[in-house]
Amino acid sequence: MTPGTNTMNNNDTILKVEHLSMRFGGLMAIDDFSFEARRGNITALIGPNGAGKTTVFNCITGFYKPTMGMITLKQRDGDHYLLERLRDFEITKIAKVSRTFQNIRLFSGLTVLENLLVAQHNALMKASGYTILGLLGMPAYTKASAAAIDKAKYWLDKANLTERADDPAGDLPYGGQRRLEIARAMCTGPELLCLDEPAAGLNPRESAALNTLLHSIRDDGASILLIEHDMSVVMEISDHVVVLEYGQKISDGTPDHVKNDPKVIAAYLGVEDDEVEQIEEQLDEGRI
Amino acid sequence: MAQSSDNNSLMAQAAKEALVAAAVSFGLFILYVGIETYQDINNALVWRTRWGLLAVFVVIAAVSRFLVVGFIKPHLDKRKRDKAKAGIPEVSDGKNFFQRNFLKIALIGLLIYPPLSVMLAGTQGSLKYVDNFGIQILIYVMLAWGLNIVVGLAGLLDLGYVAFYAVGAYSYALLSQQFGLSFWVLLPLSGILAAFWGVILGFPVLRLRGDYLAIVTLAFGEIIRLVLINWTAVTKGTFGISGIPKASFFGIWSFDVGAANNFTKAWGLSMSSAYYKIFLFYLILALCMLTAYVTIKLRRMPIGRAWEALREDEIACRSLGINTVTTKLTAFAIGAMIGGFAGAFFATRQGFVSPESFVFLESAVILAIVVLGGMGSLTGIAIAAIVMVGGTELLREMEFLKHVFGPDFTPELYRMLLFGLAMIVVMVFKPRGFVGSREPTAFLKERKAVAGSFTKEGHG
Ligand SMILES: Nc1ncnc2c1ncn2[C@@H]1O[C@H](COP(=O)(O)OP(=O)(O)O)[C@@H](O)[C@H]1O
Ligand SMILES: [Mg+2]
Numbered sequence A: 001m002t003p004g005t006n007t008m009n010n011n012d013t014i015l016k017v018e019h020l021s022m023r024f025g026g027l028m029a030i031d032d033f034s035f036e037a038r039r040g041n042i043t044a045l046i047g048p049n050g051a052g053k054t055t056v057f058n059c060i061t062g063f064y065k066p067t068m069g070m071i072t073l074k075q076r077d078g079d080h081y082l083l084e085r086l087r088d089f090e091i092t093k094i095a096k097v098s099r100t101f102q103n104i105r106l107f108s109g110l111t112v113l114e115n116l117l118v119a120q121h122n123a124l125m126k127a128s129g130y131t132i133l134g135l136l137g138m139p140a141y142t143k144a145s146a147a148a149i150d151k152a153k154y155w156l157d158k159a160n161l162t163e164r165a166d167d168p169a170g171d172l173p174y175g176g177q178r179r180l181e182i183a184r185a186m187c188t189g190p191e192l193l194c195l196d197e198p199a200a201g202l203n204p205r206e207s208a209a210l211n212t213l214l215h216s217i218r219d220d221g222a223s224i225l226l227i228e229h230d231m232s233v234v235m236e237i238s239d240h241v242v243v244l245e246y247g248q249k250i251s252d253g254t255p256d257h258v259k260n261d262p263k264v265i266a267a268y269l270g271v272e273d274d275e276v277e278q279i280e281e282q283l284d285e286g287r288i
Numbered sequence B: 001m002a003q004s005s006d007n008n009s010l011m012a013q014a015a016k017e018a019l020v021a022a023a024v025s026f027g028l029f030i031l032y033v034g035i036e037t038y039q040d041i042n043n044a045l046v047w048r049t050r051w052g053l054l055a056v057f058v059v060i061a062a063v064s065r066f067l068v069v070g071f072i073k074p075h076l077d078k079r080k081r082d083k084a085k086a087g088i089p090e091v092s093d094g095k096n097f098f099q100r101n102f103l104k105i106a107l108i109g110l111l112i113y114p115p116l117s118v119m120l121a122g123t124q125g126s127l128k129y130v131d132n133f134g135i136q137i138l139i140y141v142m143l144a145w146g147l148n149i150v151v152g153l154a155g156l157l158d159l160g161y162v163a164f165y166a167v168g169a170y171s172y173a174l175l176s177q178q179f180g181l182s183f184w185v186l187l188p189l190s191g192i193l194a195a196f197w198g199v200i201l202g203f204p205v206l207r208l209r210g211d212y213l214a215i216v217t218l219a220f221g222e223i224i225r226l227v228l229i230n231w232t233a234v235t236k237g238t239f240g241i242s243g244i245p246k247a248s249f250f251g252i253w254s255f256d257v258g259a260a261n262n263f264t265k266a267w268g269l270s271m272s273s274a275y276y277k278i279f280l281f282y283l284i285l286a287l288c289m290l291t292a293y294v295t296i297k298l299r300r301m302p303i304g305r306a307w308e309a310l311r312e313d314e315i316a317c318r319s320l321g322i323n324t325v326t327t328k329l330t331a332f333a334i335g336a337m338i339g340g341f342a343g344a345f346f347a348t349r350q351g352f353v354s355p356e357s358f359v360f361l362e363s364a365v366i367l368a369i370v371v372l373g374g375m376g377s378l379t380g381i382a383i384a385a386i387v388m389v390g391g392t393e394l395l396r397e398m399e400f401l402k403h404v405f406g407p408d409f410t411p412e413l414y415r416m417l418l419f420g421l422a423m424i425v426v427m428v429f430k431p432r433g434f435v436g437s438r439e440p441t442a443f444l445k446e447r448k449a450v451a452g453s454f455t456k457e458g459h460g
Helices: A053-062 A090-094 A110-116 A121-127 A140-157 A174-186 A204-221 A231-239 A256-257 A262-267 A275-286 B002-034 B051-086 B102-153 B162-180 B183-205 B209-231 B274-299 B301-312 B313-320 B324-350 B360-373 B378-397 B400-403 B411-429
Strands: A013-024 A025-036 A042-046 A068-073 A080-082 A097-099 A191-197 A223-228 A240-245 A248-251 B035-038 B045-049
Touching: A013 A053, A013 A223, A025 A042, A025 A053, A025 A240, A025 A248, A042 A053, A042 A231, A053 A068, A053 A097, A053 A191, A053 A248, A090 A097, A090 B313, A097 A174, A110 A140, A110 A174, A110 A204, A110 B301, A121 A140, A121 A223, A121 B301, A140 A174, A140 A204, A174 A191, A174 A204, A174 B400, A204 A223, A204 A231, A223 A231, A240 A256, A240 A262, A248 A256, A248 A262, A256 B313, B002 B035, B102 B274, B102 B301, B102 B360, B102 B378, B162 B183, B162 B209, B162 B324, B162 B360, B183 B209, B183 B324, B209 B360, B274 B301, B274 B324, B274 B378, B301 B313, B301 B324, B313 B324, B360 B378, B360 B411, B378 B411
Parallel strands: A042 A223, A042 A240, A097 A191, A191 A223
Antiparallel strands: A013 A025, A013 A068, A068 A080, A240 A248, B035 B045
């Protein structure tokens, strides 16, 4: 299978990134990068440290303004949004793309449940008549907040955190914090969920729990874009893999395709982190 | 056996450190305290020694050091160790009746406070307790609760809060004199005007974070004060505005001496300003309750949760689709509105406003109360206001100190020193303020307080 074939079908594309470039001073962190993610898939963006994966995420979710390029999001009902023109919070609110961070960003002083309620801010805000009707105790708001708690319960259950619902988020173990951050992102009701290295630092048991959560999110109808470092995780759960190195795409296709791509093997696959550098050195010297 | 030898070495250590402290303080103070220069009748500079006073300083330093090293520190360490062993979080749940009903008891106490002080001190004598203590403290409680929304909940460091207090006070002073509007019309109007200024200031400023925000708000507070001083045509500058009308009892009874519907006449009471002060006491109490009610309600609304989330992590907020600019603006505006209410009340209580009441020090005191109380906690802040403002007023009462330190001694001049000392003591022993824990706004099974170590102070 060639890299292009399954991305030509535009009908069920959810995210299309075209000619994306991001420059930091003299550094071209992303250089003319294009890819597509399909609805209902788990798409993985992989690459060595410093390849520019997080930067791509920051461009998609509006935390950086790309130097060049176009990012289109197509919603289920056919609406298109050009993400590079929206502000960061609008990308979640209007375009329905939500994300997690490589360094977990929870509201550590709020409880686990409160974290999930904050994520439903926009829906609750509307239901509370921008606070005014809510202050008057209107039944519509009471109903909406009960619904919000139900939604939170649903994701607490999926993330296996129901027992810890009333504890401060900062008190959770690392794996629990990762799952809470994902559950919180899901509470915004996204069509596309972007996860930045969700498996980093997890032990095997937590990793397995994470995979279950991701599969149930996909079965729920959200598409997932995933940055990953750990190749084994990627190969197991993703439908489509894009490989990035030094800000440029070096491979794109199914896990099997990518796994056997010599460029990827040279850069990445089957070697430990420190060995990568070794191989790169050898490459430079023309020994391989 | 081991215990007592431990103790001996500890005492030796304490004695040694006490000696060092004595030597250091001797060296430090010998020139400042031990020797005094003054001018004699011929205006010549002469000096004399004060060895006695110097000895007092040195002894205080040595004894304090001895006590700290020998007793206080081991005690604290032991407590910390015990706590760590037992794994008890900072808030224990074994509450007694008093703790559970603390708020109700406090409210009842406040309601019967004025009649009680009339009974105990007489009509005229109650003035001091109702006005100097009661009203004064409650104004600061209200201001601190208002600032708490901005600093404690939303985590935005506002060093110019007194500006909104000034806007409220001058709105009432000017509009009541120019247009003869009554207090009850102008109270909400002052709040709205202050909120309006809050938004005007907030809009450009709230893009800044941390230190930058603090400095710009500080500057805004000063600008408002300087405008009040220099715009003499309207504000009468440093002379201030006097003769501000009194608030009436909802228009039914007036507290003006000459008025036909004068309160004391209508009720056949003897002429005294005490009744007006008691009325004001209940008025500010009601305003405080309103502030508390709004704060408690808002905290459970999506907007309140967004404020606290903003304090915890602004970037995460944006990733969840929260418009942080409007969220900050609402916090700023509501805080400013409460400051405006308090300002209008201040103006009607004093009958006089001048820029001197709105100096930076006021902002600092209000902020200190919020921080000491424990950011976000209404109870803690109220306690801090009582301790700080009540303590200041108490200092004024300490006439007997004059007999100890001589007739020139004015205890209230030491109020800032004591303020600072109190802050250091509280910050050492309770770094999160009197009430460091946080009540969650929603729960599934049980409401567990969040220990202060998890909450953040915000970035600015
Ligand atoms: N805000 C920034 N300013 C300057 N350089 C940045 C910034 N963000 C990322 N970079 C640089 O861009 C490159 C890609 O970083 P990043 O996207 O974090 O890599 P990855 O997530 O793939 O490990 C790195 O060289 C990094 O130093
Ligand atoms: Mg990264």
